[in-house]
Amino acid sequence: MFPPPTRIINFGAESVIKTGTKINVTPMANVDGSNGVNCAEVWASYSHFESSILSLRSSNIHRPGSARASDVWICIPQGPVAPQLVRKLHEGSLEKITVSTFAFLQTAEVDKPMVVSTIEYFGCFIKFVDPISYIHFCVFSFSFSKVVFRSNGYGLEDGDQKGLVDIAKPGTYCYAFDYTGTQGKGNAS
Helix, strand or coil: CCCCCCEEEECCCCCCCCCCCECCCECCCCCCCCCCECEEEECEEECCEECCECCCCCCCCECCCCCEECCEEEEEECCCHHHHHHHHHHHCEEEEEEEEEEECCCCCCCCCCEEEEEEEEEEEEEEEEECCCCCCEEEEEEECCEEEEEEEECCECCHHHCCCECCCCCEEEEEEEECCCCEEEECCC
16 A cells, blocks of 8 residues: 655654654664664655855855754654654653664665664754544654764675675765754764
């Protein structure tokens, strides 16, 4: 009926939101919440980042701190997470939410997906929860104060096995932005 999801969401290792679900994935190194434990499948999501641009006649095209992010909108399967999200909407913030994207890049001996990128959101506030409108899904949104993107890029092997992904030597890129201090860092840890 539905295609298999390629993303999962985790509400923090010490979170009060427990999904009771474990998806067998190979996690990204040094990223808590990307191991598939206590997660939910992400069926759809929406978020964007933008910056205000002044007139081209202006000497300073971008004003300092003008970058901003929309709320993150997520659609997950209906289940025990929905009432917990409603509770957190009334109680306060979540320390961290991690959205992981995975792909089947493993060798033939291992039949599980590998997490290839993550977006970690910090200082999150649940702002909207709709557990009623869709029979099988719960839609919610949250805001955040800091975001960290991590992505592994995989190349192709040389030699006789051309066209195969070389999972042993991924290139990694990381970018972090803190909206409380309007600072961004490339290759942040």
